[in-house]
Amino acid sequence: MTDLNILVTGGAGYIGGSVVAALLSGNAHFPKKNLFAAVRTEEQAQSLQSLGIKVLQLNLQNEQEVAEAVLQNEIDIVVQTASSIDARLAVNLISALGKRREATGKDTYHIHSSVTTGYSKEGGWPYGTVKDGDLVYKLEKELNDGFPIRKTNTIITELAKEQGVTNLIVGVPFVYGTGTGNWKKLSQNIPATIKASIALKTVYKFDEDSKFAAVHISDLAEYYVLIVKKILQGEKLPSGEEGYYFAVAHDASWWALAQGLADALSARGLVTDPEVRFWPSDDMAAEALELPRQFVRLMHTAVVTIDYKNGYPLGWQPKWDQKRLLASMDEEVAATLQYDKGRTSLFDALNAEN
Template identity: 45%
Template sequence: MANILVTGAAGYIGGSVLTEFASQTTGPIKGSTLHAAVRTDEQVKAVSGPGVNAIQLDFSNQKAVTEAVLNNKIDIVVHTASSMVHSLSEMLLNALSERRKVSGEAVYFIQTGVLTAFADMGGWPYGQVKDSDQDIFEKEKGIGDQHPVRQTNIFIVERSKALGVTSYILPAPSVYGRGTGQWRKLSVSIPQYIRTSMRLRTVYKFPDDGAPPAAHISDLATLYTLLVTSILNHAAPPANEDGYYFPIAHRIPWHATMDLIASAMHARGLVDSPAARVWPSYERAADELGLPRLYVRAMGTSTGDIVAEKPFALGWRPEWDEEAKFLGAIEQEVRDVLEVDTVKPTVFAAIMD
């Protein structure tokens, strides 16, 4: 029996992963004890439930993090709380190292990253990248920039190896769909576009089209489940420098998507035109959407020649595709914002959470 800690369990991805783990009726996760790290008393009450031990945890306090990991005998950390602040990962890696010393058993750390770091507009200069490539880590180091996600990835690989922790990095693509967690139900990007469109009474699209990799939240949660199951079954999935897993189910055609959003919102009287207009500038788009100007093009139009192979080797079979399901569910995306949008962070704030 393992003890698994999910951080960011009140968030969109973390909450959905926790729900997926808790719903397992067979396999090694069913026999494990689930722990959920959250920030507030209110979130503790919301996330606690049958089979889930919620912990209010201050990730800036190494003593508190280490005590939480040791007292609950944590073997696996699924870290979804931040992809950009490596100090949070450092606290958890240090704590897992102490757990390994006490238990004498292997410990594991799964980091949620950001896939746009591997696209050209995200600063990736090497062209096509496959998650099965054996030089991804060295290429990330070789770029030598200060991209916060890339710096976090590099730190995790190096620090985990030094501490004897087995690590994995799942760089999240554009994720959509209604989450299944108990707190935050909505993703970052599409709901923010819808909120901004309602405020401006106009749907805007970027001057350049994009087709970023994407996955429905249910498919993404399934991939986390497959990876943790593989770990618990001692199948030794590739880790550390070779531990990159790209969760790509399909791509999102942004211009077509924004046009469908405009049509769906106009039908509800939420915007003045059934057609999307082009932003007058990327700076204006960043300011209205709450995106950092430095990363607005990468976050809004990035495509990249990014290829997923290792998730499928684990047995991942996404149920959501572009044509038959995603584009046909745009009305549902609008409806979700109207029905369950109780937490309304900016895009950048949500990424930092």
């Protein structure tokens, strides 16, 4: 494999931390000397020190700070998991990678984490199912509606082309399971629902079901590892306007998931009974789940369909499916009770946008 340095942003986060762990796993064989993780706080940095990699306490909103970190540490590949909402983070990273490419003449790579909610009717996507081979960038550009996720995608695709940086966008769906990083272990929606249900002694759902795209955190982390491996092996992956990769392993029903949670919570005596009731109002749901009202229904009823008619991309082989997800609800409850550290960074970002 080519000897390139890799920086994972959001290294203390749920996804980023799990990507770091997957890159360091025995199956991946990535040298620790080539792996860097960016975190926000000194406490997070200390929690990752035991991994034996270089941890950078970095403000990704600071263009100069990001440029210095990329150039001084000779970063060739960035796996950006810190935010799909704030375009400034990816812009600063791509600009820094452009400077690195210009200084060395070597190819540089930016792997950006987006989310699939932007490809739902509820999220303003008018084109329906995203099919294998669709020119997603072209559709986003034509739509040009300012939706934060899609806006970020088009901005960074164009900037990367201008800077000569190879850019790939990973569409991340609903993620579940316990993370393997050293800091944040929990996903977003399921733990929020579990905490709200325990507080209210009742599991609630919205009055319309959703068929949401989903992936287990272990399968998602391995997908990032697969992409990085192919880059290191010199494989020319579709990138830029053609570089959209959706990490969707399967779909699932929110109502079925809610019933599974109700059964698990009831068996533990944490809710009054296993009956799932409808939220009396979006206002109540937003307050209980600690989400802005305009996002709360979208995050629980958006229907996203990704159709891979030719099978999973890049030879990816996810191990989790809907049946295994629904069978793991007690594991989700146990993990939430054990690892809850409060609201996730995504929830903070959404509230900041409000």
